[in-house]
Amino acid sequence: MTETVRIYCQNNNTYKDFPIGSSLMHIFKGFNLDFPYPVLSAKVNNRAEGLNFRVYNNKDIEFLDFRDLSGMRTYVRSLCFVLCKAVADVFPNGKILLEHPVSKGYFCNLLLGRSVTSEDVERIKTRMQEIIDENLSFRRTECHITEAVKLFTERNMMDKVKLLETSGSIYTYYYTLGDYIDYYYGSLLSRTGDIKLFDVVKYYDGLLLRIPSRENPNVLEEVVKQEKMLDVFKEYLKWSDIMDMNNVGDFNVACNEGHATDIINVAEALQEKKIAQIADTIYQRRENGGKVRLVLISGPSSSGKTTFCKRLSVQLMTNGLRPYSISLDDYFVNREETPLDEKGNYDYESLYALDLKLFNAHLEALLRGEEVEIPTFNFALGRKEYKGNKLRIESNTILILEGIHALNPELTPLIPAKNKFKIYVSALTTISLDDHNWIPTTDNRLIRRIIRDSNYRGYSARETISRWPSVRAGEDKWIFPYQENADVMFNSALLFEIAVLRRFVEPVLTGVPRNCPEYAEAYRLLKFIKYFVPIQEKEIPPTSLLREFLGGSSFKY
Known part of the structure; x- marks a missing residue:
């Protein structure tokens, strides 16, 4: 008789038995859940795990799609792995640094020993799509830290060697995608074919990795210019x-x-x-x-x-x-005039929770050299009070x-x-x-x-x-x-x-x-x-x- 584990699914508040060692993907299919978007990961006893994770004990599970930040992180992390493998395949002597979020995407610094061209980016994008079409498995291997250090040292990935050697851990893990290995500190998707939407474009002197929108995962996030950032x-x-x-x-x-x-x-x-x-x-x-x-x-x-x-x-x-600080908090409208949010609660973060007319009148008067009486907002009573706090600014x-x-x-x-x-x-x-x-x-x-x-x-x-x-x-x-x-x-x-x-x-x-x-x-x-x-x-x-x-x-x- 096959041993089983009992799973409680938070998405539909039901229990079901599954063979011991079942993957989260198998369990998800067994519950026959209806999601508007692809499921990307899950919380197992309130810890995020990838869908390849296998269950050997009774668990509480909540499946996550793009609408959950944890699910989105899993998708982006997996997409980054595909990008890194594509760069390694197309430019074996090149190097890519995934540096920071900007412009609703992720800026990547591609080091080729020369300027990056649009043709370089197109070759990388083409290879990424090939890897996705191959539907390769993201494989996770747990090992002694010395083994991981040896693997990354052989590949001259010294950034990971230093991180692992100074982590204080005895055991760690690494991921493989075909013949490429890498390290990520969170869960990944099951297979590259689960990546349905992405783009990579030339962006200033590097690349911009574009990702789906959380609000509507069927479209990419719109690129927003953020040159100063x-x-x-x-x-x-x-x-x-x-x-x-x-x-x-x-x-x-x-x-x-x-x-x-x-x-x-x-x-x-x-x-x-x-x-x-x-x-x-x-x-x-x-x-x-x-x-x-x-x-x-x-x-x-x-x-x-x-x-x-x-x-x-x-x-x-x-x-x-001579700096003088003015607090916007003192210019809140009286509480009953505060705008409401979509739930019918007072929206104190709204711009229109401020008395803009009075605030601008006071600023204009101050800049003309006139004296104004600055209000003090009484949060207990929910209204402005005047306590003789007068201000006139000097040159x-x-x-x-x-x-x-x-x-x-x-x-x-x-x-x-x-x-x-x-x-x-x-x-x-x-x-x-x-x-x-x-x-x-x-x-x-x-x-x-x-x-x-x-x-x-x-x-x-x-x-x-x-x-x-x-x-x-x-x-x-x-x-x-x-x-x-x-x-x-x-x-x-x-x-x-x-x-x-x-x-x-x-x-x-x-x-x-x-x-x-x-x-x-x-x-x-x-x-x-x-x-x-x-x-x-x-x-x-x-x-x-x-x-x-x-x-x-x-x-x-």
């Missing part, structure tokens, strides 16, 4: 290259050799230099007739905007200017406004462009795990937010993770469409920060119960941060952006 990434990648620290393996080796303090000092100095340059630019525009009176600062959650504002204010003062005063809508043209339509200087702040992580595994900038920000919420807001990691999708949706709607409006972009990510944050976030993440949906994301983040050698935070200066999340800042918040 691409320039910021390139600037920081150049510095990483100068420091000989292009990936986590390089970073770990340097830390193990006693260079952590040097890394912290250089990274902090680079940020301070950049902030000083921004302040100098603002001052020079004023001196050259630009008449900048208002600095507008925007960026997504946990990008360090508040500390950036304080450090920029210090640098502006060294130029003889050397510069107003600083920080908020999610700061770069939206509708916020300050009555203020002439010559009076405004716009800054976009975000944690644009530039260090990669290895040449083929980038670190999502959203992961960097989520880790920061989990620590801050735990330290200062009394939220558990589970609560923060639960709220994160709605935070991201608000950013997609109100922040990201306007980021290229900025006069300058500031990267708040620090080369060393995840190694420091590891010690703070691990105990918070381990508190997420295994029986809740948020455990999958907590487990993924725990697995990811363990690639970093942990370092102490004691040498991080009190003015560091990280202090906004860790505590110990010399600034008051």
Whole structure:
């Protein structure tokens, strides 16, 4: 008699028995589920797994398609594997670096010893389609770490060798696709034939890997020009290259050799230099007739905007200017006037939750040299109050406004462009795990937010993770469409920060119960941060952006 395992399927809330050792794909077919899009992966006891995963015990399973971020990651990861194999097949002496997300796709640096041509890209794309048509299996092999290190050393993939050698693991795994091997830190699809839609195009001096839209996986994401963001990434990648620290393996080796303090000092100095340059630019525009009176600062959650504002204010003062911060929070409309979201709840992130008419009237009056009384919003009562907070600005005063809508043209339509200087702040992580595994900038920000919420807001990691999708949706709607409006972009990510944050976030993440949906994301983040050698935070200066999340800042918040 065949032994069986009992599977509970969360998609239809039913139990069913399957032969022991059945794959997730076999189980999916056995439940006869109806999905609008292809199923890409599954959560097994709230851990993400590929459909080749085999089950030997009773499990709870939830199948995922493009609409789930975990499913989308599986698709993109598999597509990247196909791209890397295609490059190896077409250009055996070439090398491809999968560097960072940009323009609704992924920028890839193709190293051929010469400029990349459109014909090169077309050859790669053709080979990718051939690999997909061959319907090859993505095979996962678990082995002792010394075996994996030997395999990658023989293929001169030293980025992976350093990562694995410094990971502290005894066993690891690698993937094969035909005769090509690679390493990915998450699940893959079952076969290359499961990839139905992609594109790869020449993009500036590299390639752009295009992926399906999560909202409508039958079409590709529309390419959005993000030249300024691409320039910021390139600037920081150049510095990483100068420091000989292009990936986590390089970073770990340097830390193990006693260079952590040097890394912290250089990274902090680079940020301070950049902030000083921004302040100098603002001052020079004023001196050259630009008449900048208002600095507008925007960026997504946990990008360090508040500390950036304080450090920029210090640098502006060294130029003889008097910065004065205005809080958009004080210009909320009275609560009953707040617009509603699609669920009928107050939408406090909407631009129209602000009293735009009053806000612009006050700005215009201030710029004319008049005195205005700034309101204070009483959040308990849900209305503006006036407490005699009067303001008149002098000739050397510069107003600083920080908020999610700061770069939206509708916020300050009555203020002439010559009076405004716009800054976009975000944690644009530039260090990669290895040449083929980038670190999502959203992961960097989520880790920061989990620590801050735990330290200062009394939220558990589970609560923060639960709220994160709605935070991201608000950013997609109100922040990201306007980021290229900025006069300058500031990267708040620090080369060393995840190694420091590891010690703070691990105990918070381990508190997420295994029986809740948020455990999958907590487990993924725990697995990811363990690639970093942990370092102490004691040498991080009190003015560091990280202090906004860790505590110990010399600034008051």
